[in-house]
Amino acid sequence: MRVRFFGGLSVATDDGDAVVPGRGQQSLLLRLAVDAGTTVSTRALAEDLWPLDAPDDPRAALQSLVSRLRRALPAGWVSSTPGGYRLDVDRRDVDVTHFQDLVAEARSAGDADRAREALALWTGDVWTPGEGFDWLVRDLLEDRAHAERLAAAAPAPEAPPALPAPVTSLIGRGDELDAIRSRLTTDRLVTILGPGGAGKTTLAVETARALADAIVVELAPAASGEVWTAIAGAVGRGVRVRETSGPPSTSAERVAEAVAGREVVLVLDNCEHVSREAADAALTLLGMSGGVRVLATSREPLGIPGEAFVDLGPLPPADADALFARRVRSARGSEPSVDEHDVAARIVRRLDGLPLAIELAAARSRTLTLAEIDTGLDDRFALLSRGPRLSSERHRTLRALIDWSWDTLTDDERIALRVAAVFPDGIGAPDAPQVAGAFDVDADAFDALVDRSLLTRREGRFRMLETVREYGLDRLRADGDEERYRRAAADVLTDLAARWERDVRGPGLRAALAWFDANDENLTAALRALARADDRRGGARLLRGLLWPWAIRERSDDLRRAVADVTDPAAPLDDEPTVVVEAVALFAAAFPEPGGASALSPDVYLARRTALEEAARRHPSEVTALVPPLLRLAGSVLAAGDGDAARTWHVDVTDAEFEAAPPWSQAILHTLHAGAAQNTGDTATLGSESERALAMFTEIGDPWGTGFASQLRAEWLVLEGRLDEALDVTDHSSDAIRGLSSVSDYLQQRAQAVGILLRLGRDDEARARADEIARLAEADGSVRALAQAAMTAAHVEVAAGNGEAALAAVERITLEPGFPDQFVAWRDAQRAQALLLLDRHEEAREALRTALTRAAQSRDFPIVATVLLAIAGWNAATGRRLHAEEALARAAAVRGAADVRDPFHVWIRERLAALPEDSTTEGPGIRTPLTDVDAEALAALLD
Structure with a gap:
């Protein structure tokens, strides 16, 4: 069993590749894999998984996420421990941790062979689910550079410094420095790319210090049309130019005369605000002499053929922590104490590992505690509003740092940045055109922001660093546009959800669920935005798209809350989403929580039901076709008494309703008829209706419906004594629903097969499957899954005549309230x-x-x-x-x-x-x- 992140996410098990759906589950898997074999605390998981827009109850949300991840992975991979969770796999079976361990061993022993073994694992860029894992990428890149140095076993000689010594020592960035030096030996134009505050200038100057002949050209003060003047001024200070008696030459001509025949590196620092002129100048410089090389720093590529890049992301966590500690000591006289370690690490993470932001935050420790700095980061631009007096204006505050990039953006790019800020899950690349269109901009604006180091694009999604996202939100608030943008985002998500929801009932189910999983935080934020706007109709439209995906995922609590937030009995029933959501609310009211009673009187229920049935016929769809029979079913349950009277409820469908229903709806109705027949002991109807339902769902290609109908079909086959057929159908059902519903529901299907095997006398096979169910339940950890496993074990032991073991299994069951x-x-x-x-x-x-x-x-x-x-x-x-x-x-x-x-x-x-x-x-x-x-x-x- 192996987990791979280099070159893309893959999980290989003994039974083949496992699919981990959704950004939340993928993020959890990666975070646990980084510390494979050891417990990761609940607090650490919550902070890393939800760096922004944390759920109201992170612990409950994490439990739900763990449960869903357990469904996707083999039994026993994810275990619960006191205070957290653990991925129970060997570090050698996770490529990124095996890589890190090999590099650590290679560095400790100076072992080039071990370094090369580590580098062999790097088969492609490390996969991450998006924001929140930049620290891991930085760590791995740092390790790779160490491994490359060891493998080459040929450190580059240091040249005597040609520039004044730095005021502060450089912390980290050794790998990047090596990469820059290496690129300059093979490429004549190298651009250091990265977001503002990443330390591009520091590394460029540090590189220049180690070169025999380097000239630094500071372009930050240069306005449009002043690039050559700045270059000429720097060259004039650094290179003696012979006197001429001719007329005054242009700046470019004087530079060409100065560099002719020389080996020189020209550092063009801070090109982004004059990028076109800087690009033209760099190309001209390279044409002046074969000995000229250009090292540029920019937040975006210059766009010149042959340009080589060194991407400068945030600092690796260890270096970022060290930088913060060193600067805190400078500010207050002591590094963070042991008790402050966690809050210090959290500050660094929240600042995305950006060196300048870290330095600004550390400087505040002269007057604030670290806990106060951490709290103050909720308004980080106010907190980090004072920097060193002699630093450049753009580096004096956190806001100025991003303002420098903002000022270079086009109008469309500014809109796109603010748009991305209201999508906490990021924006899927296929959705970008529709999202952009909702805000009247071109989708190319998102790619432009990637080029400007304000967005990243990974695994098909556009994402933001937290600091940039907060900047975008701050811009929206300052302009009074936040709610408008959030509402527009909710509208486009509603349209996208409606489009993907159509695929949930058919062969596109798994792909559709993957989209809903990947946009889970986006959709939840959209529901909140509509609730804040008191737009119940808009909320109903969005919830209509979420109903079936959430029902399949068994998110009943989320559905119940959302339905309560958006329903409005006084709303006109004039569109399909309103009819569906209001019908769901009425249906649920007939089935109160355990121990409760319905607040509806039969008369009130009948009046509302009649109105909804008529509206459903006016707005036909696959779902509204089910409204009349389901509401009649709920009404019969509401009116039924105890005892034998309760057996009178059934699914009542008229011939006209059935004929008018689409095929998927007909298949559901056949399934409901089969379920009602099973409950009333009508085996003839159970047999005929389950057969029809299974045939229709199979033809439609709906895996969820196939699994549901298969279970009922197997029940009938058992009663008919056709046990071999029942086992085949049950196993097919289990395969169909795996990864779609809860683990407990999946285990219930698996337990059905155990019962059939016991009836066939294949006790050893039944016991083996019961043991597998136990492993899956233990891996899931939910009370219901564990209870299902214990009941299955008891069934096997009763069949074997082992009363003690059967009783022990039953006694393991812990029932929660509401079971x-x-x-x-x-x-x-x-x-x-x-x-x-x-x-x-x-x-x-x-x-x-x-x-x-x-x-x-x-x-x-x-x-x-x-x-x-x-x-x-x-x-x-x-x-x-x-x-x-x-x-x-x-x-x-x-x-x-x-x-x-x-x-x-x-x-x-x-x-x-x-x-x-x-x-x-x-x-x-x-x-x-x-x-x-x-x-x-x-x-x-x-x-």
Whole structure:
């Protein structure tokens, strides 16, 4: 099992490549991989995953993200530990950590072979999911430079300094210096690229100091038309030009005369604000003499053929921390203490590792504590508003640093920068034209910002450093445009979500979900923006696009909150999104939270339902086609009482509604019919409807629908005794839904296959699959997944006749408040079976009494049948033949057929066969229909 980040993300497992969807999960995987094999604290993960726009409850959001990542990875890869999470793989199985370890060993031993081994791992640029991981890229680039030096084993000789000594020592950037020197030996034009404050000038001057003949040309003060004057002035100071008696020459001619026949490096510093003239000058300089080389510093390329680049990103974390510590010591007399280490590291990260920003922040430690500096970074441009008095104007404040770039931007580029600032997930390159169009600019403006070191483009997304993003937001606030831009972003995201939502119901499902995952923070921010604007209709349009993706991802809590925020019963039902969202709200109101009661009266529900049904017919779609039958279903549940009356609810669809429905909607209706039939014990309808649903979803190519229908089809095949077919269908279902829904839902599908194997007598295979389910549940760590795994293990042990092991498995289950009644009933029935195997009859009876109550409350009649089977077992074990037979008959009537291959059913029949014919002493049975599920009446079977 290996994880690769060089040249792109890939996760290779024993079963093939794993797909990790979504920026959030990918970010989590990378952050855990960086410290593979060790625990990463919850706090550190939250700060690195959400450097901007942290969720309201980071711990809960992180738990959700971990759960989704566990679904994508093999069992056991991600484990929970006290205080954090760990990626349980060897560091040698993660290419970036193996690379770092090899470089560390090579540097420690001066081993060139080990350095070359490390470099062999670098098969392409390191992959990152976007902002927040620049520190890793810097670290790896630094290590690569160290490895390259060791591998070459030929350090470049230092030349005596030709410029005044620096006032402060250079911290870090050794690799970049080596890269610049190396490029200058092979290329005549080298440009040091990077954002403002990255230290481009410092490195250029440091390079010049080590050269025998170098001239630094400071272009920052130069205005348009003054580039050659600046060059000539610098050359005149650095090179003696012979006197001439002719007329005065141009600046370019005097420079050409000065450099003729010489080996000289001209440093053109700060070219970005006069980039075109600087480019023309550099090209002219190179043509003057073969001995001329040009080293330029700029926030964007000069655009000259043959131009070589050294990209200067933020400092690696270790160097950034060292720089901050050194400058704090200069400001207050002492470096950050051990207690201040975490806050110091956080300050450096929040400042993107930019040297100038770090120095400005450290200087504030003369009067502020580090904690106050950290808090002050929420308004970083106000905090970092005073720099060294003698520094250049553009380096005196953090705002001035980016203002220098802002002033060079075109109008479209300024709009694009502010647009990017309101997309916390960045902007996908395929979406850029539509996003740009929403703000009346060309998408090329985003690429231009990449060239100007204000955006990065990685893995198909445009992203920003936090400082630049804060600058963009600050510009919007100052102009009073923030809400307008956020609203426009919400509108374009609504359109994009609607376009991708169409693919969620079909073969494009996985690609569509990947888009929703990658834009999760963007979409959440858009919902917030619409809520702040009190635009419920706009919110309904956006939520309409999120409904089905979130439903598949089982984000029920997010859906519930969002529906509550955007619904408006007084809104006119005049468009499809409003109809769908309002219908979802009404449907949910009929199914209150566990322990609660619906606040709707039947009359109020009927009136609202009627209005929504009529509106759904006026606005036809795949989803509105489901509104009338689903609302009628919810109404029947709302009106139903307890006991047998609850079995009357069903999916009511008219012929006209069915014929008018699109194919996908028809497939859903067949599935709902099958589910209702399963619950009412109508095996004939379960068989026919599940067959139709599965065939239609397969033809449509919808993996989620295929998985859902397959599960129902397998249930019918089991009751028919067609177990081999049932196993094939179940395994296909599991493959279809893997990575789409929650781990607990996926494990439920896998557990169905375990039950089928037990019925087939393939106990060893069943146990092996149960063990795999346990590993997957442990890796996921959720209570529901662990509970599902424990119940599966108990099922296997009951079939094996091992009561102690079965009981131990059941006792491992920890139920949280709000666990469904049917699961509690299932657990207690399983406990009773284990206790019966141990001849602990009284304890088994008490477990069955509670199981019977919870099963009846659940209205889940297959669960009722499961409890009745266990009651039959209790009666058989205590010699009560007549009651055992009645319980078996009732179980079959409720389920629609007897599950005679169930291992516990077989156990019961064996016990009954061993009883003497005249052994029973119990009284008459219950005088109610066999399908009655009234808990009080059925309890008589336990008396």
